[in-house]
Amino acid sequence: MSEPERIPVHSFAPAEVGEIDLYQKRERIYTRTVEGFFQRLRLYTGWPLLLGYFCVPWLQWDERQAVWFDLPARKFHILGLTFWPQDFPLLAWLLIIAAFALFTVTVFAGRVWCGYTCPQTVWTSIFMWAEQVTEGTRNQRMRLDQGPWTANKILRKSAKHGLWFGVAAATGITFVGYFSPVRDLVVALPTLQANLWEVSWSLFFTLATYINAGWLREQVCMYMCPYARFQSVMFDQNTLIVSYDSKRGEPRGSRKHGEAAREGLGDCVDCQLCVQVCPTGIDIRNGLQYQCIGCALCVDACDSVMDRMGYARGLVRYTTENALLGKPSRLMRPRLVGYSAAVMLMIGLFVTVLLSRVTVGIEALRERGQLYRESADGSIENVYTLKLRNMSQSAQRVRVGVAGIEGMELLGDTAPRLEPGEVLALPVTVRVARGNVKGGKDIVFDIVAQDDPGERSSAESRFLAPTGP
Amino acid sequence: MSSSWSIYIIVLTAVMIVGSFLLLFGNRTRPADSEAKTGHVYDGIEEYDNPLPAWWLYLFVITLVFAIGYLIAYPGLGSFPGMLGWSQTGQWQAEVDVAKARYEPVFAKYREMPVEQVAKDPEALRMGQRIFANNCAQCHGSDAGGARGFPNLRDGDWIWGGSADAVRTTLLHGRQGAMPPLGQVLGEDGITNAAHYALTLSGTLPAGAESAAGEAAFKSICASCHGADGKGNQMLGAPNLTDDIWLYGKELETVKHGIRNGRMGQMPAFGGQLDADKIHLLTAYVLSLSPAR
Numbered sequence: 135m136s137e138p139e140r141i142p143v144h145s146f147a148p149a150e151v152g153e154i155d156l157y158q159k160r161e162r163i164y165t166r167t168v169e170g171f172f173q174r175l176r177l178y179t180g181w182p183l184l185l186g187y188f189c190v191p192w193l194q195w196d197e198r199q200a201v202w203f204d205l206p207a208r209k210f211h212i213l214g215l216t217f218w219p220q221d222f223p224l225l226a227w228l229l230i231i232a233a234f235a236l237f238t239v240t241v242f243a244g245r246v247w248c249g250y251t252c253p254q255t256v257w258t259s260i261f262m263w264a265e266q267v268t269e270g271t272r273n274q275r276m277r278l279d280q281g282p283w284t285a286n287k288i289l290r291k292s293a294k295h296g297l298w299f300g301v302a303a304a305t306g307i308t309f310v311g312y313f314s315p316v317r318d319l320v321v322a323l324p325t326l327q328a329n330l331w332e333v334s335w336s337l338f339f340t341l342a343t344y345i346n347a348g349w350l351r352e353q354v355c356m357y358m359c360p361y362a363r364f365q366s367v368m369f370d371q372n373t374l375i376v377s378y379d380s381k382r383g384e385p386r387g388s389r390k391h392g393e394a395a396r397e398g399l400g401d402c403v404d405c406q407l408c409v410q411v412c413p414t415g416i417d418i419r420n421g422l423q424y425q426c427i428g429c430a431l432c433v434d435a436c437d438s439v440m441d442r443m444g445y446a447r448g449l450v451r452y453t454t455e456n457a458l459l460g461k462p463s464r465l466m467r468p469r470l471v472g473y474s475a476a477v478m479l480m481i482g483l484f485v486t487v488l489l490s491r492v493t494v495g496i497e498a499l500r501e502r503g504q505l506y507r508e509s510a511d512g513s514i515e516n517v518y519t520l521k522l523r524n525m526s527q528s529a530q531r532v533r534v535g536v537a538g539i540e541g542m543e544l545l546g547d548t549a550p551r552l553e554p555g556e557v558l559a560l561p562v563t564v565r566v567a568r569g570n571v572k573g574g575k576d577i578v579f580d581i582v583a584q585d586d587p588g589e590r591s592s593a594e595s596r597f598l599a600p601t602g603p
Numbered sequence: 604m605s606s607s608w609s610i611y612i613i614v615l616t617a618v619m620i621v622g623s624f625l626l627l628f629g630n631r632t633r634p635a636d637s638e639a640k641t642g643h644v645y646d647g648i649e650e651y652d653n654p655l656p657a658w659w660l661y662l663f664v665i666t667l668v669f670a671i672g673y674l675i676a677y678p679g680l681g682s683f684p685g686m687l688g689w690s691q692t693g694q695w696q697a698e699v700d701v702a703k704a705r706y707e708p709v710f711a712k713y714r715e716m717p718v719e720q721v722a723k724d725p726e727a728l729r730m731g732q733r734i735f736a737n738n739c740a741q742c743h744g745s746d747a748g749g750a751r752g753f754p755n756l757r758d759g760d761w762i763w764g765g766s767a768d769a770v771r772t773t774l775l776h777g778r779q780g781a782m783p784p785l786g787q788v789l790g791e792d793g794i795t796n797a798a799h800y801a802l803t804l805s806g807t808l809p810a811g812a813e814s815a816a817g818e819a820a821f822k823s824i825c826a827s828c829h830g831a832d833g834k835g836n837q838m839l840g841a842p843n844l845t846d847d848i849w850l851y852g853k854e855l856e857t858v859k860h861g862i863r864n865g866r867m868g869q870m871p872a873f874g875g876q877l878d879a880d881k882i883h884l885l886t887a888y889v890l891s892l893s894p895a896r
Contacts (some may be wrong), residue, residue: 501744501745503741503742503744503750504751507748508852510758510847515748517744517745517746517748519736559732559733559736561732561740561744561745561746562746563746563748
């Protein structure tokens with residue numbers, strides 16, 4: 135922090151001890167709209183993501199939804215890929231990669247995730263826009279809230295909440311649409327044909343969106359989100375953060391437009407615009423605070439004022455603590471390089487694993503009821519139930535084999551056809567001439583797709599036989 | 604539940620809910636100027652006795668309101684059954700009904716089809732195999748190859764008959780195969796001779812002095828069930844002794860043991876747990892296992 139002694143300390147100690155409210159009351163934040171480079175950047179990065187969220191469930195792929203997380207069937211379809219519960223580690227790795235990518239970005243540029251792409255921010259902005267449309271600008275909203283309940287106020291308020299609920303319902307239903315085919319869902323919900331789960335989850339996500347983006351807003355970031363609290367361990371003196379250049383700005387003070395800076399005054403005209411545009415209601419001039427989500431709206435606000443005053447832009451800007459202190463600032467540093475390398479490596483491995491995924495699978499369950507049996511000719515038989523999986527999206531004919539013992543025979547349907555997504559329980563008998571095995575021996579079942587010998591998998595089991603002659 | 608227990612539980616639950624309300628709201632505020640502490644001290648650190656934040660308080664209130672609503676709607680207050688009339692067996696029955704309605708068209712397709720035809724339908728056989736795996740494989744093996752004492756269903760040899768009707772009867776009503784103990788009747792030498800004779804019928808042992816000595820006993824005692832030629836009797840479930848298929852093993856000692864102590868084979872009845880549609884599919888599946896006749 136740069137020279138904190140310049141920032142006046144305000145005492146909020148109560149004048150007299152009365153009924154103290156122990157918990158902070160939320161002060162309603164009325165954000166002023168602002169236009170500028172970062173606001174546009176946010177708009178242009180946010181809209182494609184938002185459109186993606188709402189449109190992706192409507193894409194079709196071979197007679198089914200292209201992205202469909204089918205929980206009852208335990209199958210996640212993403213375009214041409216179908217993921218099974220066996221692929222769960224992939225999801226874990228994907229989340230780990232996402233976490234590391236977040237760390238990398240945080241080390242480099244602070245909480246840009248929060249400011250630009252976090253759903254909490256994006257939906258809050260949509261709701262603020264709805265507020266702007268129905269209740270007017272910041273000043274109009276404040277007047278409306280303070281004023282009496284007139285017909286106009288009731289109309290505007292109900293229009294706002296109606297709009298909020300509309301957006302929230304679209305969000306909630308779309309979310310459920312990723313899990314329950316959206317084309318059926320949008321028909322089933324209004325005609326009351328949807329099942330209890332679809333209805334209750336749609337309602338839940340609608341309400342959650344409405345409450346989060348409409349009422350809780352910055353409180354989610356301040357009190358609920360863990361990322362806000364552990365950001366400080368990822369920040370260092372070379373992390374890009376939204377900062378007020380107090381060296382240049384202080385001492386702040388208002389002045390007439392066009393008037394040259396009065397003797398001793400810094401560039402900050404103390405217009406409070408940076409405070410009014412802040413979605414979390416903080417004053418960036420107090421330095422880096424945990425509430426700051428790095429959205430840079432204050433940068434846009436300040437730049438517009440600097441332009442009008444004829445001062446250079448960048449009194450509030452993305453910069454590093456080192457730069458503010460006049461020290462050399464190094465963006466590329468071992469920590470950032472290390473994080474980036476780790477993310478790149480993990481993405482490479484992930485893609486490799488994803489591409490080399492085998493679509494046939496086999497499990498061997500040894501018969502529990504008996505050790506072995508003798509057939510009429512005296513040879514020894516063991517029974518297994520093979521679980522054969524076809525994880526691809528087309529039917530496959532496979533070949534099943536067994537190895538491990540000289541002259542062993544596999545009896546049963548060794549060339550079954552597996553429907554797409556089928557798990558076939560196939561009982562088989564393994565026969566070995568008496569005396570070839572004493573006691574027991576490990577064997578290996580394998581499965582090969584007949585059309586593609588690269589698609590193969592195997593499972594170990596054990597063959598048991600009498601220990602005697 | 605007796606009514607006194609029921610009343611005890613109702614009173615206890617009501618007292619708990621009311622008590623929770625009182626406790627919650629009794630601690631809602633604290634005197635303005637007091638620095639009330641809980642009295643807990645950890646390493647010199649004391650703890651203020653502050654009331655709950657509002658959102659937390661209301662979460663508790665919601666749980667209490669939910670509890671009251673739940674206890675009115677569902678069984679929970681003693682023997683009060685709840686306004687919704689929900690019960691575990693009712694829920695089970697509802698789920699069974701849903702499953703029945705869902706699978707009805709699948710079963711209906713095969714209901715009128717003769718068993719012999721069902722036995723050639725791959726879709727029906729897959730269903731039959733699953734029913735077999737759940738109900739029959741424990742004894743007969745997943746591959747239906749049997750085990751010692753449990754017949755092999757794939758060899759075309761039937762103890763109780765291999766017609767569709769016979770198999771269906773076996774599945775519906777079960778079978779009790781009883782080989783009486785003959786140790787007292789035959790004596791130890793008689794057992795040895797009879798066993799030798801029985802084993803020569805299938806050619807497992809060559810004929811000799813002992814089998815010749817056993818023939819008379821076989822004709823007078825064993826033949827009443829297994830037949831004079833040893834070909835068995837499917838009416839009685841007496842196995843054919845001439846085909847070299849041995850339910851309990853073909854070692855001499857094993858056969859002697861069987862003659863001396865008798866055998867009790869039991870096939871349980873499945874008519875009680877599997878409905879007619881499933882028995883139909885299962886019959887077809889079992890018939891499909893045998894080599895073509």
